[in-house]
Amino acid sequence: MSETTENYRGGYNLIPLKDKQWKSFFIGDIFDYFTPGKSKGLNHLEEDKTFGKSYIGATNRNNGVLSFVRADKKLLQKGNSVGFIKNGNGSAGYAIYKYESFISTSDVIFAYSDWLNRYIGLFITTCSDMSQEKYSHGYKWTKERLLRSGIMLPVNECETPDYEYMEQYSKNLLYRKLQSYINFSTAQKE
Numbered sequence: 001m002s003e004t005t006e007n008y009r010g011g012y013n014l015i016p017l018k019d020k021q022w023k024s025f026f027i028g029d030i031f032d033y034f035t036p037g038k039s040k041g042l043n044h045l046e047e048d049k050t051f052g053k054s055y056i057g058a059t060n061r062n063n064g065v066l067s068f069v070r071a072d073k074k075l076l077q078k079g080n081s082v083g084f085i086k087n088g089n090g091s092a093g094y095a096i097y098k099y100e101s102f103i104s105t106s107d108v109i110f111a112y113s114d115w116l117n118r119y120i121g122l123f124i125t126t127c128s129d130m131s132q133e134k135y136s137h138g139y140k141w142t143k144e145r146l147l148r149s150g151i152m153l154p155v156n157e158c159e160t161p162d163y164e165y166m167e168q169y170s171k172n173l174l175y176r177k178l179q180s181y182i183n184f185s186t187a188q189k190e
Helices: 118-129 143-148 163-189
Strands: 004-006 012-014 022-026 033-036 053-056 065-069 081-085 095-098 102-104 108-112 150-154
Touching: 012 163, 033 143, 053 095, 081 118, 095 118, 118 150, 118 163, 150 163
Parallel strands: 053 102
Antiparallel strands: 004 012, 022 150, 033 108, 053 065, 081 095, 081 108
């Protein structure tokens, strides 16, 4: 990484977000493919809060999880995807990241790509949520509208999305948060 330097225990110093070059991209241009959720509603599924799969609905709370249901192979979708919420009470236009496999309502469209991982997915959802206010029940994401929606992302020297930067930025945030928990726990024991 040309813009990072290994510095502190397990982390990297990065160019601050405000100093990083950013560029707008169409969401349809950065992901490889899109697929909607397959379920027509939670009432058709059997709840299983012990061993069930996440049931994703049109909400940005709890990372989209409405419940846990018995796995149905016809409805199961693979994880490592960004979900774009089409409908929902105040949730239209938000995005979520799902690492694990899940079952979802058709009110969410999921995007997949080879470059996607947990850290980049969380960064992308945060960037996507910056333009959420323009969406509502009256103006929601359709697949066509989603593909043409813009998203601002940090770029590398080739002016393409800087996925390495996004991943390291997210890892640094996680590292700092874990370090603060460790410091707090250590102070409590003393």
